[in-house]
Amino acid sequence: MLRVDNVTKRYGELVAVNKLSFEVKKGEIFGLLGLNGAGKTTTFRMILNLFTPDEGHVYLNDDVIGYEHSNEIGFLSEERSLLVKMTVLDQLTYYGKLKSLPTEELLKSIDYWLNRFNITKYKNKKIKELSKGNQQKIQFISAIIHNPKLLILDEPFNGLDPINVELFKEVILEFKSKGATIIFSSHRMEHVEMFCEKLVILVDGESILSGYIRDIKNSFSQQNIFIKGDIIPEDVSKIEGVIKVINHTDRFEVKIKNKNHVKDVFNYTSKCDNVSLFEVELPSLNEIFVSKVGVNYEK
Amino acid sequence: MKNKFKFLVGFSLRRKIERKSFLISNIVLLILVILISNLDTVITSFGGDFDDVYTIYYEDDLEENYFDMFSLAVKNGPFQGKNDLIVINESYTLDADDKNVIVVKVNEGEEITAKISSNDLVSTTLYSSIYSTLNGIKMDATATKLNINQEDISKLLKQISIEREVFNDEGKNEESEALLGGLSFIVIMPFFFGIIMIVQMIGLEIFDEKSTKSMEVIMSSVEPKVHLLSKLAAVNVFAIIQFVLLVLYGVIGVLIRSFFAKMSFGNASLPFDINLSSYSDRIVGVIIIITILFLLTNLLYSLCMAILASTANEMDDYQKIISPIMILMVLGFYTAIFSPLFDGAVFAKIMSHIPFFTLMIAPGLFISGDISVLEIIIIVLIHVVTLIAIYSIGIPAYKQSVLDYSNDGVFKRFIKNVRSSRKIKLNK
Numbered sequence: 001m002l003r004v005d006n007v008t009k010r011y012g013e014l015v016a017v018n019k020l021s022f023e024v025k026k027g028e029i030f031g032l033l034g035l036n037g038a039g040k041t042t043t044f045r046m047i048l049n050l051f052t053p054d055e056g057h058v059y060l061n062d063d064v065i066g067y068e069h070s071n072e073i074g075f076l077s078e079e080r081s082l083l084v085k086m087t088v089l090d091q092l093t094y095y096g097k098l099k100s101l102p103t104e105e106l107l108k109s110i111d112y113w114l115n116r117f118n119i120t121k122y123k124n125k126k127i128k129e130l131s132k133g134n135q136q137k138i139q140f141i142s143a144i145i146h147n148p149k150l151l152i153l154d155e156p157f158n159g160l161d162p163i164n165v166e167l168f169k170e171v172i173l174e175f176k177s178k179g180a181t182i183i184f185s186s187h188r189m190e191h192v193e194m195f196c197e198k199l200v201i202l203v204d205g206e207s208i209l210s211g212y213i214r215d216i217k218n219s220f221s222q223q224n225i226f227i228k229g230d231i232i233p234e235d236v237s238k239i240e241g242v243i244k245v246i247n248h249t250d251r252f253e254v255k256i257k258n259k260n261h262v263k264d265v266f267n268y269t270s271k272c273d274n275v276s277l278f279e280v281e282l283p284s285l286n287e288i289f290v291s292k293v294g295v296n297y298e299k
Numbered sequence: 300m301k302n303k304f305k306f307l308v309g310f311s312l313r314r315k316i317e318r319k320s321f322l323i324s325n326i327v328l329l330i331l332v333i334l335i336s337n338l339d340t341v342i343t344s345f346g347g348d349f350d351d352v353y354t355i356y357y358e359d360d361l362e363e364n365y366f367d368m369f370s371l372a373v374k375n376g377p378f379q380g381k382n383d384l385i386v387i388n389e390s391y392t393l394d395a396d397d398k399n400v401i402v403v404k405v406n407e408g409e410e411i412t413a414k415i416s417s418n419d420l421v422s423t424t425l426y427s428s429i430y431s432t433l434n435g436i437k438m439d440a441t442a443t444k445l446n447i448n449q450e451d452i453s454k455l456l457k458q459i460s461i462e463r464e465v466f467n468d469e470g471k472n473e474e475s476e477a478l479l480g481g482l483s484f485i486v487i488m489p490f491f492f493g494i495i496m497i498v499q500m501i502g503l504e505i506f507d508e509k510s511t512k513s514m515e516v517i518m519s520s521v522e523p524k525v526h527l528l529s530k531l532a533a534v535n536v537f538a539i540i541q542f543v544l545l546v547l548y549g550v551i552g553v554l555i556r557s558f559f560a561k562m563s564f565g566n567a568s569l570p571f572d573i574n575l576s577s578y579s580d581r582i583v584g585v586i587i588i589i590t591i592l593f594l595l596t597n598l599l600y601s602l603c604m605a606i607l608a609s610t611a612n613e614m615d616d617y618q619k620i621i622s623p624i625m626i627l628m629v630l631g632f633y634t635a636i637f638s639p640l641f642d643g644a645v646f647a648k649i650m651s652h653i654p655f656f657t658l659m660i661a662p663g664l665f666i667s668g669d670i671s672v673l674e675i676i677i678i679v680l681i682h683v684v685t686l687i688a689i690y691s692i693g694i695p696a697y698k699q700s701v702l703d704y705s706n707d708g709v710f711k712r713f714i715k716n717v718r719s720s721r722k723i724k725l726n727k
Contacts (some may be wrong), residue, residue, distance in 0.1 A: 012719070049519065070521075071520075075519050077512065077515050078514060080511075082511060083513050084511060089315075094310060095516060098521060137347060144528065
C-alpha cells in the first residue's frame with residue numbers, strides 16, 4: 001500500500017506540492033491529475049525517492065520510501081526515456097538489471113514481454129530504428145519487467161494506436177488483478193475514468209479534489225441527459241433547471257442543474273415524436289474538472 | 300547496491316568495448332605502432348636510403364695521401380648505413396647512370412679545396428660525415444705544411460674542460476636537469492591527453508543518459524553516488540584496458556622489428572635511442588610521483604566533469620560546461636611548458652600546489668629541485684582534501700542536476716543546484 005502523508009515540496013519560494021495526502025491500496029488504480037505545472041511530476045519524483053519532501057513522508061507498506069524499495073517500483077515516464085543508441089535487448093537488460101533481476105529470469109521475462117507485445121523481431125534492433133508506438137512498448141516493458149508491486153504510469157498511452165491501447169489496458173488490468181498498486185496519470189479523462197477507482201486533482205500543488213471517482217461524481221449535482229428524438233432545443237432550454245442543450249449529430253445532450261429536474265425534461269420528451277433514447281448520466285470527470293478549475297483538462 | 304555498481308561498471312565497459320569505433324581505432328593504433336617501431340624498414344621498402352650502398356671514390360693531390368684517414372673517418376661516422384660504404388682510392392669520372400656514387404676530389408692550391416660530385420643528392424648524414432672528414436684533412440695537411448705540431452693543433456681546437464661543482468644540489472648539473480625536465484614533460488604528455496579522453500568520455504556518457512531523459516528511470520533504481528562512481532570506474536577501467544593494449548601493440552611492434560632484423564631486413568635496435576641509465580634513480584622517483592599525481596588529478600577532473608555534465612540538457616549546454624575544464628587543463632599545460640623559463644619562480648611553485656595544475660607542473664619543479672618530497676606530500680594532501688570537498692558538495696548537487704531540465708542558463712542552473720542541495724543537506 002502506498003501512503004502519501006501530508007507532503008510538501010518547495011523549489012526556493014515556489015511551493016510545488018503543498019500538504020498533499022492520499023492513499024492507494026493494493027490492487028487499486030489511482031489517478032493523479034493536473035494541468036502542466038500542477039505538481040504531478042514532483043509528486044511522482046517524491047514517490048520514486050528522487051526528491052525528498054520538505055515536509056511529510058511517503059510510505060510504501062508502512063515504511064518510509066527509500067532506495068531499498070526501488071526494486072519494487074516500476075516507472076513509466078511521460079517523456080521517452082530510452083537510450084536510443086542501444087538495442088532493445090540491451091535497453092531492457094539495462095533497466096531490468098537495475099531492478100536486480102537475475103540474468104536468467106530477466107532474459108526469460110524479456111522474451112515473454114516482447115512476444116506479448118508482438119515485437120520480438122525488434123529484439124536486436126536499435127531503439128532509434130523503432131516507431132514511436134514500438135518505443136512506447138519498450139518503455140512500458142522496461143517499467144513492468146520486474147513485476148513491480150507499485151507501478152507508476154505517466155501517460156502510458158502516448159503514441160499508441162487504438163489496438164495497442166487495448167493491449168496496454170489488458171496488461172495494466174492484469175497487474176491490478178495481481179495486486180499491484182498503480183498510479184496513473186493521463187491528459188485523457190476517458191482513460192482515467194476507465195481505469196481509476198480513486199483520484200486526486202492537483203492545481204498549483206494543491207489538491208482540489210480527491211477520493212473515489214464514484215463519490216466525486218455523485219457529489220457533483222450537475223447531470224447530463226442524452227435524448228434521441230424530435231425535440232425542439234429552444235423549448236427544452238426554457239425548462240427550469242436546464243443549463244444548456246447541445247445538439248450532437250445523432251442526439252441531444254441536456255445539461256441540468258441537478259437530478260430533481262430530470263422529471264421535467266422527461267415529461268417534455270415523452271410528448272415528442274420518434275423518441276428512441278432518454279438516458280441520464282453522471283457528469284464526466286472533465287466536466288467536474290472544468291467546473292472546479294475553470295479550464296478544460298484535455299485542451 | 301554493490302551488485303548494481305558492478306553491473307553498471309560492467310555494462311558501461313562492455314558498451315564501450317563492443318563499439319565498432321573501439322575496434323577500428325585499435326586496429327589503426329596497432330598498425331601505427333607497428334609502423335612507427337619499424338619506420339626504417341618501412342621507409343626502405345618504399346625506396347628510402349637506409350640500405351643504400353654508397354661507393355665513394357677518393358682522390359687528392361696533397362703531399363701526403365689522406366685516403367686511409369678519409370676512409371676510416373667516413374666509415375666510422377654517424378651515417379646509419381656505414382657498413383654499406385665502399386671507399387675506393389682512385390680517380391673516377393661519373394657516368395650518367397651511376398647511382399649512389401660519390402666522387403671526392405681534394406686539391407692543394409693556395410688553400411686546400413675539395414669537390415664532391417654525385418648524380419643525385421646523397422644522405423644528409425653521409426654528406427655531413429664527408430664534410431667534417433674533409434675539414435679534418437684540410438686541418439692536418441695545413442698543419443703539416445706550416446710545420447705545426449699536431450698536438451698544438453689539438454690543444455688549440457680542443458674545447459675547454461669544465462669540472463662542474465654545485466654545493467647545494469647534490470652533484471646535479473644543468474645538462475641532466477634539462478634532459479630530465481624535457482623527459483618529465485614527454486612523460487606527462489600521454490597522461491595529459493589520457494585525462495582529456497577520460498574526462499570527455501565521462502561527460503558524454505552522463506550527458507547521453509540525461510539528454511535522452513533516461514536519468515529519471517535510472518535514478519529511481521540507483522543512488523546518485525553509485526551511478527556517478529560507476530561512471531568514473533567504468534571509464535577509468537576502459538582507459539587502463541586501452542593503455543595495456545597500447546603497450547601490447549608496442550611489444551608486437553618490437554617483436555616484428557626483431558623478426559625483420561633476423562631476416563636481415565633492418566636494424567634490431569629501435570630507430571630512436573635514448574641513454575638514460577645515469578638518471579635511472581631519479582626517473583623512477585619522478586615516474587612514481589607522476590603516477591600518483593595522475594591518479595589524483597584524473598579523479599579530480601573526472602569528478603568535476605561528471606558533476607558539471609549532469610547539468611547539461613542539450614549539446615549546447617555540454618559544450619559550455621566542458622569549457623572551464625578544458626581551460627584549466629590547457630592553462631596547466633602551458634604553465635608546464637613555460638615553467639622552466641621562470642626558474643624558481645614563486646608563481647610556478649604556487650601553481651604546482653593548485654590541484655588542477657599539479658600534474659603538469661609539479662614533476663618538472665621536483666626535478667629541478669624547486670620543490671621537495673615534503674612539498675609533494677603536501678600537494679598530495681591538498682589533492683585529497685579537495686577531492687573530499689568536491690565529492691561531498693558535488694554528490695548532492697549531482698542528484699539535483701541530473702533531474703533538472705529547467706530552462707535556466709547552464710551555469711545558473713549549476714549554481715542553483717549546488718545551493719539548493721546544500722540547503723537540503725543543512726535542513727537534514
